[in-house]
Amino acid sequence: MAPASLARQQTEEAFLDAAERLLVSVGYAGITTRALAEEAGANHGLVHYYFGSMENLLVRVLERFTERLIARQRAMYAARDVPFIEKWRTAMRYLEADREYQKVWYELQALAWNRNELGERVAHVNSEWRAVLTEAFAGPHERYGIDMPLDALVSLVITFNEGIMLERLSGIETGQADLLDWIDDWLESKQAG
Amino acid sequence: MAPASLARQQTEEAFLDAAERLLVSVGYAGITTRALAEEAGANHGLVHYYFGSMENLLVRVLERFTERLIARQRAMYAARDVPFIEKWRTAMRYLEADREYQKVWYELQALAWNRNELGERVAHVNSEWRAVLTEAFAGPHERYGIDMPLDALVSLVITFNEGIMLERLSGIETGQADLLDWIDDWLESKQAG
DNA sequence: GAGAGATTTGGTCAACTGTCTTAGTCAATT
DNA sequence: AATTGACTAAGACAGTTGACCAAATCTCTC
Numbered sequence: 001m002a003p004a005s006l007a008r009q010q011t012e013e014a015f016l017d018a019a020e021r022l023l024v025s026v027g028y029a030g031i032t033t034r035a036l037a038e039e040a041g042a043n044h045g046l047v048h049y050y051f052g053s054m055e056n057l058l059v060r061v062l063e064r065f066t067e068r069l070i071a072r073q074r075a076m077y078a079a080r081d082v083p084f085i086e087k088w089r090t091a092m093r094y095l096e097a098d099r100e101y102q103k104v105w106y107e108l109q110a111l112a113w114n115r116n117e118l119g120e121r122v123a124h125v126n127s128e129w130r131a132v133l134t135e136a137f138a139g140p141h142e143r144y145g146i147d148m149p150l151d152a153l154v155s156l157v158i159t160f161n162e163g164i165m166l167e168r169l170s171g172i173e174t175g176q177a178d179l180l181d182w183i184d185d186w187l188e189s190k191q192a193g
Numbered sequence: 194m195a196p197a198s199l200a201r202q203q204t205e206e207a208f209l210d211a212a213e214r215l216l217v218s219v220g221y222a223g224i225t226t227r228a229l230a231e232e233a234g235a236n237h238g239l240v241h242y243y244f245g246s247m248e249n250l251l252v253r254v255l256e257r258f259t260e261r262l263i264a265r266q267r268a269m270y271a272a273r274d275v276p277f278i279e280k281w282r283t284a285m286r287y288l289e290a291d292r293e294y295q296k297v298w299y300e301l302q303a304l305a306w307n308r309n310e311l312g313e314r315v316a317h318v319n320s321e322w323r324a325v326l327t328e329a330f331a332g333p334h335e336r337y338g339i340d341m342p343l344d345a346l347v348s349l350v351i352t353f354n355e356g357i358m359l360e361r362l363s364g365i366e367t368g369q370a371d372l373l374d375w376i377d378d379w380l381e382s383k384q385a386g
Numbered sequence: 387g388a389g390a391g392a393t394t395t396g397g398t399c400a401a402c403t404g405t406c407t408t409a410g411t412c413a414a415t416t
Numbered sequence: 417a418a419t420t421g422a423c424t425a426a427g428a429c430a431g432t433t434g435a436c437c438a439a440a441t442c443t444c445t446c
Contacts, residue, residue: 029307043426047405054404106303110220113299113363119364126363127365130368148375159360161352167319167351170315175323242393
């Protein structure tokens, strides 16, 4: 690619970044070409020139975001030589801190509920998450003698994490600390024992 | 407020029903006054005449829906003289069957993510659900000797239910049956023991 | 059955939407 | 210097939106 396309690449990224910011602040339904262009500091005509359509742009946002999400999930649990409880705590710290990231992710999911062609990508992230967790939990599952099939355990962990994120988007936190604290204590007791 | 005529009340309900149907089929962002009126079989001018604005109409949808949701949750677990496992199975059957109901609920939540004034209503449903479950689980929690504070258990149950519903909206079902089957077996074993 | 008020209708309105065109810029190549 | 082709800015375009309104219609009361 010619050097001129570097500038273009940067502008395209600026659009995608701006779209994520707008997902956080107004949701997918509130994103318009003009608002997006202003947020990105670019001309609104470029949305069509670069991406063909607003729809395509959102697909690109989803693609980029899901790639990052998968990389992140892999990095979180894949590390060797780190005690399981440390990985768990890192994951729970992300769950605690990255509210904006979660808002982007849930807005994209809500978008996908009504655009069938996007559903596959959401499902792909989920299956990657499942794969990563299945590997990470295989050891502890056996070691701690958890009385539940591994697949069921993984489903439980994923779904309750999803639920916690969903609740927090509505400002609900009741009981979550009780649950997370208990799990942490339980893991610690297993560690020590 | 003038005593609305029966006919008017029915038409208003027709609008609210139509809105729920459109939430299922196109999502909150796709609802327009004209499409709504057509779906309801009424004149589009009535949206403004009856509800003042599209916004208000959606608030009414949310109010009506959350009232029903709470009534339903109460009915599900509040029944006396029904073994806990039966209540659980009924709840899981709803979780299995009522996909459209869940789509409406999640669309309304997604709407509320970007309209602060609606958040309170979502939180209210959650706290009602929590109250109902807390009461319903108090007995089993003690009886089965579950090694986890009641509040934590309730949070776990609520959040994993929320996660299951969220996943299913994206067509994801992997592992859910494993989890639900294991829980059912576990409950049954406790019942028998 | 006349009159008054409530309801319903079909249409208008300005604002806004995504898309697309046009005119022009600019750097690289010839 | 001229030509080229990628790029950009500005605005035009047709269509849609929520809101609103005047006139027509209906439903009462008297």
